[in-house]
Amino acid sequence: MANVADKPLVHEDDLLIEEYGYDDHFHDHHHGDKFQSNFVTTYFFSQDHKMIAKQFLITGMFWAIIGGLMSLVFRLQLGFPEENMAWLKPVLGKWITVNDAGIGSLAPEFYYALVTMHGTILVFFVLTAGLSGTFSNLLIPLQIGARDMASPFMNMLSYWFFFLAGVVMFFSLFLNTGPFAGGWTAYPPLSALPQASSGSGAGMTLWIVSLVFFVVSVLLGGINYITTVLNMRTKGMSMWRMPLTIWAFFITAIIGLLSFPVLVSAFLLVTFDRSLGTSFFLSEIFIGGQALDHVGGSPILYQHLFWFLGHPEVYIIILPAMGIVSEVLSVHSRKPIFGYKAMVYSILAIAFLSFIVWAHHMFMSGVNPFISNFFVIFTLIIAVPSAVKVFNWIATLYGGNIRFNSASLFGIGFVSMFISGGLTGIFLGNSAIDIQLHDTYFVVAHFHIVMGVAAFFGMYAGIYNWFPKMYGRFMNETLGKLHFWGTIVGAYAVFWPMHYLGMAGVPRRYYRFDSFAAFGSFDLMNQFITIAAIITFGFQLLFVVNFFYSIWKGKKMTDRNPWKASTLEWTTPIEGIHGNWPGKIPTVQRWAYDYGKDGKDFIPQIQPVGADESKDEH
Amino acid sequence: MNATVATEYTRSKIHPKKFALGVACASILMMFAAFTSAYIVRQAAGNWLEFRLPDIFYINTLVILLSSATVHGSYLAFKRGKTQAYRVLLVFTLILGLAFLALQYQGWQALTSIGVELTTNPSGSFVYVISGVHAAHILGGIAALIVAIIHAFALTHKVTPARKLRFEMTLIYWHFVDFLWVYLLVFFTLQQS
Numbered sequence: 170m171a172n173v174a175d176k177p178l179v180h181e182d183d184l185l186i187e188e189y190g191y192d193d194h195f196h197d198h199h200h201g202d203k204f205q206s207n208f209v210t211t212y213f214f215s216q217d218h219k220m221i222a223k224q225f226l227i228t229g230m231f232w233a234i235i236g237g238l239m240s241l242v243f244r245l246q247l248g249f250p251e252e253n254m255a256w257l258k259p260v261l262g263k264w265i266t267v268n269d270a271g272i273g274s275l276a277p278e279f280y281y282a283l284v285t286m287h288g289t290i291l292v293f294f295v296l297t298a299g300l301s302g303t304f305s306n307l308l309i310p311l312q313i314g315a316r317d318m319a320s321p322f323m324n325m326l327s328y329w330f331f332f333l334a335g336v337v338m339f340f341s342l343f344l345n346t347g348p349f350a351g352g353w354t355a356y357p358p359l360s361a362l363p364q365a366s367s368g369s370g371a372g373m374t375l376w377i378v379s380l381v382f383f384v385v386s387v388l389l390g391g392i393n394y395i396t397t398v399l400n401m402r403t404k405g406m407s408m409w410r411m412p413l414t415i416w417a418f419f420i421t422a423i424i425g426l427l428s429f430p431v432l433v434s435a436f437l438l439v440t441f442d443r444s445l446g447t448s449f450f451l452s453e454i455f456i457g458g459q460a461l462d463h464v465g466g467s468p469i470l471y472q473h474l475f476w477f478l479g480h481p482e483v484y485i486i487i488l489p490a491m492g493i494v495s496e497v498l499s500v501h502s503r504k505p506i507f508g509y510k511a512m513v514y515s516i517l518a519i520a521f522l523s524f525i526v527w528a529h530h531m532f533m534s535g536v537n538p539f540i541s542n543f544f545v546i547f548t549l550i551i552a553v554p555s556a557v558k559v560f561n562w563i564a565t566l567y568g569g570n571i572r573f574n575s576a577s578l579f580g581i582g583f584v585s586m587f588i589s590g591g592l593t594g595i596f597l598g599n600s601a602i603d604i605q606l607h608d609t610y611f612v613v614a615h616f617h618i619v620m621g622v623a624a625f626f627g628m629y630a631g632i633y634n635w636f637p638k639m640y641g642r643f644m645n646e647t648l649g650k651l652h653f654w655g656t657i658v659g660a661y662a663v664f665w666p667m668h669y670l671g672m673a674g675v676p677r678r679y680y681r682f683d684s685f686a687a688f689g690s691f692d693l694m695n696q697f698i699t700i701a702a703i704i705t706f707g708f709q710l711l712f713v714v715n716f717f718y719s720i721w722k723g724k725k726m727t728d729r730n731p732w733k734a735s736t737l738e739w740t741t742p743i744e745g746i747h748g749n750w751p752g753k754i755p756t757v758q759r760w761a762y763d764y765g766k767d768g769k770d771f772i773p774q775i776q777p778v779g780a781d782e783s784k785d786e787h
Numbered sequence: 788m789n790a791t792v793a794t795e796y797t798r799s800k801i802h803p804k805k806f807a808l809g810v811a812c813a814s815i816l817m818m819f820a821a822f823t824s825a826y827i828v829r830q831a832a833g834n835w836l837e838f839r840l841p842d843i844f845y846i847n848t849l850v851i852l853l854s855s856a857t858v859h860g861s862y863l864a865f866k867r868g869k870t871q872a873y874r875v876l877l878v879f880t881l882i883l884g885l886a887f888l889a890l891q892y893q894g895w896q897a898l899t900s901i902g903v904e905l906t907t908n909p910s911g912s913f914v915y916v917i918s919g920v921h922a923a924h925i926l927g928g929i930a931a932l933i934v935a936i937i938h939a940f941a942l943t944h945k946v947t948p949a950r951k952l953r954f955e956m957t958l959i960y961w962h963f964v965d966f967l968w969v970y971l972l973v974f975f976t977l978q979q980s
C-alpha cells in the first residue's frame with residue numbers, strides 16, 4: 170500500500186479526508202473571507218490562528234534580540250569592568266558616564282536596570298509569549314483538527330495585549346529615571362517604594378502596567394487554548410490520541426490560568442503600597458534618616474505570592490518545549506514516542522507538583538526551616554517525572570533511524586541541557602546546600618541551562634520543524650546545523666563555568682567584584698564567559714538571517730508532508746488557508762505515533778486501521 | 788480497502804463559550820484565593836488589628852443573594868415566554884446590583900468610622916482591597932446586565948439558541964460574583980471571630 174504518496178497521486182490525504190472526514194459545512198457560508206479580506210485584517214488584526222502564531226513568533230524574536238543585547242552589555246561590565254565603554258554612549262546616552270580621562274563606564278543603576286529588563290523580557294516576552302504563544306496558536310487547531318480557535322477574536326486580543334505590554338515596557342526603557350531595576354522578581358521594598366531607587370518610580374509603574382497587560386494576554390490565550398482542546402477536537406481525536414505537543418500546551422494553559430491571577434493579586438497589593446500608603450509588604454523603613462509611615466508589612470508575603478506564580482511559570486516555559494521536543498524526536502527518529510502515557514502522566518505530575526514547591530526559592534528568606542523541609546521533599550520529587558521524561562526521550566532516540574537535521578539536533582540538545590540543568594536543581598532543592606548556593610552564580614547557571622537555554626532549544630527545534638508549515642518553505646539546513654553547534658558549544662561555555670563561580674560563593678546581581686579579594690581569581694573566567702556570550706549571540710544572528718531569508722528565498726516545499734509525520738497538520742494544503750482544510754475536516758483513526766509499525770515507515774492519523782494491522786499496545 | 792472507521796464521536800454538551808466563561812471564573816477565583824491566603828499568612832505574622840466587620844456587609848449579602856434569585860427568575864421567565872416577568876425581574880436585578888455597590892460603599896465608610904482606615908493596619912487594608920476588587924467584578928456584571936436589559940426591551944421576545952446562550956452567560960457570571968461575595972464574607976467572619 171502506498172503511504173508515501175506516489176507523485177501523480179499527490180494527495181492521498183485528500184482522498185482519505187473526502188472518504189472518512191466529516192462535513193461541518195464550514196465552507197458553505199462565506200465567513201471564511203471575513204477574516205482576511207484586506208491587508209490590515211490579514212497582517213495586523215488577523216483572527217487566523219496561523220497568522221497570530223507568526224505575530225507571536227516575530228514579536229518574540231524582536232524581544233529576544235533586545236534582551237540578548239542587554240545581556241551582552243552587562244556581561245561586558247562583568248568581564249571587563251576597567252574597559253572603556255564610551256563607544257556605547259551613542260546608544261545608552263547618559264547611562265555611560267565618561268570621566269576626565271575619557272574613559273566611559275556603565276552607570277551602576279543602569280546595570281541593575283539591564284539585568285532586570287533582561288530577565289523580565291526573556292522570561293515573559295520571549296519564553297512565555299514567544300514560545301507558548303507561537304506554538305499553541307499554530308499547532309492546537311491544526312493538530313486536533315479544528316478550523317480555528319474557539320474564539321478567534323479573543324485570540325487576536327491576546328496578541329494585541331501582548332503587543333501593548335511590549336510597547337509599555339519598551340517605552341519604560343527611555344524614561345529619564347530609567348526602567349525598573351529591582352530584579353525580574355520585583356521584590357519589595359525596591360518595587361513597593363517609589364523613592365527606593367531611580368527605577369522604582371515611573372519605571373516600576375510602567376513595569377507593572379506592562380505585566381498586567383501581559384497577564385491579560387496570557388489569560389485570553391489560555392482560556393482559548395483550554396476551550397479549544399476540550400471542545401473542538403475532531404471526530405476520533407480522543408484525549409489519548411492527542412500528540413504530546415497538544416497535551417503540553419493544554420496543561421501549560423491550565424497552569425497559567427491558575428497561577429497568573431495570583432501574580433495580579435500581588436501586583437495589586439504592591440500598587441496599593443506604592444500609591445495609597447498601605448503596608449502590605451512594607452515594614453518599618455528608614456530612608457535618608459527619615460522614618461516612613463509604613464508599619465507591619467511583610468516583604469516575605471510578596472515572595473510567597475510571587476513564587477506561587479514564579480515556580481509554575483518556569484514550567485509554563487518548559488512544558489511547551491518538552492511537548493515540541495517529544496514530537497520532533499519521535500518524527501525524526503522514525504519511532505513512536507517511548508512511553509506515551511508515561512509522558513502524559515509526568516506532564517500532569519509536574520504540573521501538579523509545580524504548585525507546591527514555590528518556597529524552594531525562599532529557603533534563605535527566613536521561612537521556618539520545618540516548613541522548608543516540606544518544600545524540599547516535594548521539590549526533590551519533581552525530579553522523578555522529569556527523569557521519566559528524559560528516559561523516554563533517550564529511549565525514543567535509541568535504535569532509531571535518526572535524521573540529524575536542525576530540528577532533531579536542537580531536540581537532542583534540549584535533552585542534554587535539561588539533564589545538565591536538572592541535576593543542579595537537585596543540589597539547590599536541598600535547603601542545607603542552598604545556604605551556600607542561594608543567590609550565587611550557581612543559581613544563575615542552573616536556571617539558564619535548565620530553563621533559558623533548554624527552552625530556546627525547544628523553540629528552535631519547533632521553528633526548524635514547523636517553518637515549512639508556517640511559510641511553505643524550508644530554512645537553510647547548513648546554516649541551521651552551524652547555528653546548532655555554535656549554540657550548544659557556546660551555551661555550555663557561557664553557563665558551565667558559572668557553577669564554579671557559584672560554588673565559590675560569587676553572588677549574582679553584583680555590579681563589580683574588585684572590592685572582594687576572594688573573587689579576584691575569577692577575573693579570567695568572567696572574561697571567558699563574556700567572550701563566549703558574544704560569540705554565542707553571533708550564532709543567534711545567523712538564525713535570524715536564516716529565518717528571514719528563508720521566508721522569501723528558502724527552498725520551496727513541494728511535498729505536503731516533508732517529514733513524513735503522521736499528525737494532522739501535514740494533511741493541510743501547503744498554502745495555509747483559512748479554516749485549514751479546503752473540504753471536510755479529517756477524522757482521526759489512530760494515535761499520533763504510528764511510526765515503523767508493521768514494517769511501514771509511518772501511518773497518518775487519518776488512515777483507518779486495517780483489518781490485518783497489529784494492535785496498538787501503547 | 789478493508790478498514791474499520793472511527794465512529795464514536797462524543798462532543799461535550801457544553802457550549803465552548805460557556806466553557807470558556809467557566810475557565811475565566813476559575814482564574815478569577817484563583818486571584819481571590821491568593822488574596823485570602825495572603826490574608827492568612829499575614830495575620831499569622833502578628834501586628835494585626837482585630838475588629839468586627841460592620842453589620843452593613845451582612846445586610847448587603849442579603850441584597851446580592853436576592854439579586855441572584857431575581858436574575859434566575861428572569862431567566863426562567865425568559866425561557867417560558869413570560870415577557871413581563873422577564874423584563875421586570877431583570878430590571879430588579881440591576882437595581883439590586885447597584886444597591887449592592889452603594890451599600891458596599893457605606894460599608895467602607897462604616898469601617899472608617901470605627902477607626903479602620905485603608906492604611907491603619909493590614910487587617911483593614913485587606914478588607915478594603917478584597918471587597919474593592921470584588922466590587923470591580925460586580926461592575927463587570929452590571930455592564931452585562933445592562934446589555935441584557937437592552938436586549939430584553941429592544942428585541943421581541945424569542946427564545947433562540949443565541950439569545951439563550953447570551954443570557955446564560957450573564958446568569959452564570961452573576962451567580963459567580965454572588966457566590967464569590969458569600970465566600971469572602973464567610974472568610975472574613977471566620978477569620979475575625
Ligand code: HEM
Pocket residue numbers: 354483484486487529530548549551552555590591592593594595597598599603606607608612615616619620621
Ligand atoms: C529537577 C528539578 C528542579 C529542581 C529540584 C529545581 C530547584 C531549584 C531551586 C531550589 C531553586 C532556588 C535556588 C536559589 O535561589 O537558591 C531554583 C531556581 C530556579 N529554577 Fe529550578 N529546579 C528544577 C528544575 C527547574 C526547571 C525545569 C526550571 C525551568 C524550566 C527551573 C527554573 C528555575 C529558575 C528560573 C530559578 C531561579 C529564579 C531566580 O531566583 O531568579 N528549575 N531551582
Ligand SMILES: [Cu+2]
Pocket residue numbers: 479480483526527529530
Ligand atoms: Cu522553582
